[in-house]
Amino acid sequence: MKSQQAWRRGKKMSLTRNEVERVSLLARLQLTEDDLETMTTQLNQIVGYVEQLAQLPTDNIQPMAHGVERFNVFANDERRPSLPCDEALTNAPRRDDDCYLVPAVLGD
Amino acid sequence: MMSDKPYKIVIGLETHVQLLTETKLFCRCQNRFGGPPNTQTCPVCIGLPGTLPVMNRKAFQLSLITAIALNCEVPKFTKWDRKSYYYPDLPKGYQISQYDLPMSQNGWLEISDPQGNFDSKRVGIIRAHLEEDAGKSMHDELAGKADSRIDLNRTGTPLLEIVSCPEMYSSLEAKTYLTELKLLLTYLEVSDCNMQEGSLRVDANINLHVDTPQGKVATPIVEVKNMNSFRAVERALDYEAQRQYSEWQEAGKKLGDVPKQTRGWDDGAQVTRAQRSKEESSDYRYFPDPDLVPVIVEPEEVEQVRQSLGELPAVLRKRLQTDYSIKPYDANVTVNQGPKFAEYFIRLAETSGDPQQASNWMQQEVLRTLNEESWAVDEFPVTPDELSQLLQAVQKGEIDRSRAREVFREMTMQGNSFQQAMQSLGIEQVDQSALLQLCEQLLTEFPQIVADVKAGKQQALGRIIGEAKRRNPNVNPGQFRQPCLDLIEQK
Numbered sequence: 372m373k374s375q376q377a378w379r380r381g382k383k384m385s386l387t388r389n390e391v392e393r394v395s396l397l398a399r400l401q402l403t404e405d406d407l408e409t410m411t412t413q414l415n416q417i418v419g420y421v422e423q424l425a426q427l428p429t430d431n432i433q434p435m436a437h438g439v440e441r442f443n444v445f446a447n448d449e450r451r452p453s454l455p456c457d458e459a460l461t462n463a464p465r466r467d468d469d470c471y472l473v474p475a476v477l478g479d
Numbered sequence: 480m481m482s483d484k485p486y487k488i489v490i491g492l493e494t495h496v497q498l499l500t501e502t503k504l505f506c507r508c509q510n511r512f513g514g515p516p517n518t519q520t521c522p523v524c525i526g527l528p529g530t531l532p533v534m535n536r537k538a539f540q541l542s543l544i545t546a547i548a549l550n551c552e553v554p555k556f557t558k559w560d561r562k563s564y565y566y567p568d569l570p571k572g573y574q575i576s577q578y579d580l581p582m583s584q585n586g587w588l589e590i591s592d593p594q595g596n597f598d599s600k601r602v603g604i605i606r607a608h609l610e611e612d613a614g615k616s617m618h619d620e621l622a623g624k625a626d627s628r629i630d631l632n633r634t635g636t637p638l639l640e641i642v643s644c645p646e647m648y649s650s651l652e653a654k655t656y657l658t659e660l661k662l663l664l665t666y667l668e669v670s671d672c673n674m675q676e677g678s679l680r681v682d683a684n685i686n687l688h689v690d691t692p693q694g695k696v697a698t699p700i701v702e703v704k705n706m707n708s709f710r711a712v713e714r715a716l717d718y719e720a721q722r723q724y725s726e727w728q729e730a731g732k733k734l735g736d737v738p739k740q741t742r743g744w745d746d747g748a749q750v751t752r753a754q755r756s757k758e759e760s761s762d763y764r765y766f767p768d769p770d771l772v773p774v775i776v777e778p779e780e781v782e783q784v785r786q787s788l789g790e791l792p793a794v795l796r797k798r799l800q801t802d803y804s805i806k807p808y809d810a811n812v813t814v815n816q817g818p819k820f821a822e823y824f825i826r827l828a829e830t831s832g833d834p835q836q837a838s839n840w841m842q843q844e845v846l847r848t849l850n851e852e853s854w855a856v857d858e859f860p861v862t863p864d865e866l867s868q869l870l871q872a873v874q875k876g877e878i879d880r881s882r883a884r885e886v887f888r889e890m891t892m893q894g895n896s897f898q899q900a901m902q903s904l905g906i907e908q909v910d911q912s913a914l915l916q917l918c919e920q921l922l923t924e925f926p927q928i929v930a931d932v933k934a935g936k937q938q939a940l941g942r943i944i945g946e947a948k949r950r951n952p953n954v955n956p957g958q959f960r961q962p963c964l965d966l967i968e969q970k
Contacts (some may be wrong), residue, residue, distance in 0.1 A: 397564050397764070446507065448501045448502050451521075453508045453509065453519050456517045456518050457632070467629075468516060469631055470630055471631070473627050474625060
């Protein structure tokens with residue numbers, strides 16, 4: 372959020388190592404100290420590249436919700452065949468007769 | 480209405496409603512509860528690479544209907560966003576939901592309490608938005624094993640999330656709001672609202688406004704989950720209010736001092752227990768879903784839906800009172816039993832020409848039978864037109880109420896028509912001469928009663944009527960009384 376606000380104000384933006392660490396946690400990525408260093412540098416390069424866009428004047432332009440000017444694409448509420456259970460479970464790292472198996476999920 | 484407690488309870492409710500579509504929100508797998516695990520999935524809903532979601536037209540339509548019935552504004556422009564979090568029942572790693580531009584907002588639902596425990600009020604609706612459901616994870620605690628099992632049948636089924644304003648000030652108001660919301664959804668036929676099957680799920684946000692010498696202080700907001708019935712909601716909120724007050728007295732934490740807490744209701748122990756602390760909304764890293772295009776709803780379409788809503792509970796309650804002159808209480812009971820019950824009543828009131836009697840029969844005999852037999856209204860074997868014949872017979876004094884109940888039982892239990900039931904119970908009109916003959920005979924047998932009645936003790940007549948009914952069950956006390964009195968008069 373902080374970054375987005377900085378972006379809107381047209382300020383130069385950079386990611387801190389702490390932010391990258393936090394995002395990696397949210398993404399369930401386990402990064403070593405070295406990884407974190409590399410990622411922070413690389414992500415900052417990417418952000419910096421994209422940031423060139425901030426040079427364009429966009430003051431009176433409505434933000435777009437989508438890259439394509441198309442609306443109201445719907446499908447009819449009509450059933451089509453689903454995958455058989457065995458096929459659906461093909462890529463499961465582990466499974467039993469009819470379910471995916473994952474490490475214990477406790478609570479809600 | 481306000482309690483004597485030194486605090487005010489403030490409650491907001493988030494209700495998730497499963498929409499009654501044939502297929503899921505973004506793919507055409509069947510949307511149905513209770514299928515064998517992982518038999519209602521496809522590459523789209525299990526999140527395989529290269530697949531694209533396409534919005535279910537019916538799901539959007541049902542959302543629109545509900546939003547409009549909840550008096551919401553429907554903005555012209557709406558879009559869907561990705562809400563990212565990791566959980567094994569969410570195969571894509573994000574849920575398609577709505578963030579800053581929901582399909583509806585700023586509505587209200589009116590609630591009232593027939594017992595007058597609170598004044599009628601409009602509870603504000605902040606927003607109602609359309610999103611996809613997650614799958615189901617099952618953990619067998621008895622087996623004590625390290626694995627959870629995941630069933631993705633529910634993944635991607637359409638949910639309407641309805642968020643109320645924090646404007647309910649007691650557990651009763653919260654329960655009433657939910658009851659009224661469920662009734663509305665039932666009339667709209669947008670959901671089956673089956674709480675056991677998870678078609679209607681409720682989370683509550685609750686905190687207290689405590690009176691202190693320094694003024695009002697708000698305690699930290701707690702989100703309560705895992706309430707599986709309206710009764711559980713009521714109890715969980717009562718428990719939570721007391722718990723928060725004790726905690727306030729001990730720790731004195733104010734709103735903002737601690738992160739928002741999530742607690743789960745344990746129905747067995749009747750307590751709430753702390754769960755993980757709630758992530759801030761920015762942790763979900765919402766952004767517009769590039770796989771879906773926005774939806775534009777023209778005001779004309781909103782108007783069209785509004786016109787087609789049909790008669791909703793609040794309006795129907797008023798109409799039953801004005802059109803059929805039944806009491807507010809009766810109108811309330813009738814409407815709250817659901818649209819089919821109300822429809823049955825209207826037909827019965829029309830055909831019998833006696834709405835009050837129709838209302839009495841519906842609430843007593845019909846409702847009791849439905850409950851005893853666990854029948855839905857459309858399983859009730861007697862049509863309103865058949866029942867109307869019985870009511871008319873009672874009205875004309877052709878049969879008395881206790882016999883009428885026997886006829887009713889015969890009709891419901893044997894599936895007989897009114898005529899058949901009358902016949903099989905041997906009920907026929909006792910003609911006037913037979914009636915007089917019986918009367919004459921009884922008066923001869925019981926001279927004392929004649930004397931008593933003549934002496935002004937009218938209640939003595941009761942014995943003769945009882946005796947007459949014993950000898951001929953078809954005798955209607957109402958029709959027997961007057962001729963009997965006339966005969967005594969002549970003696």
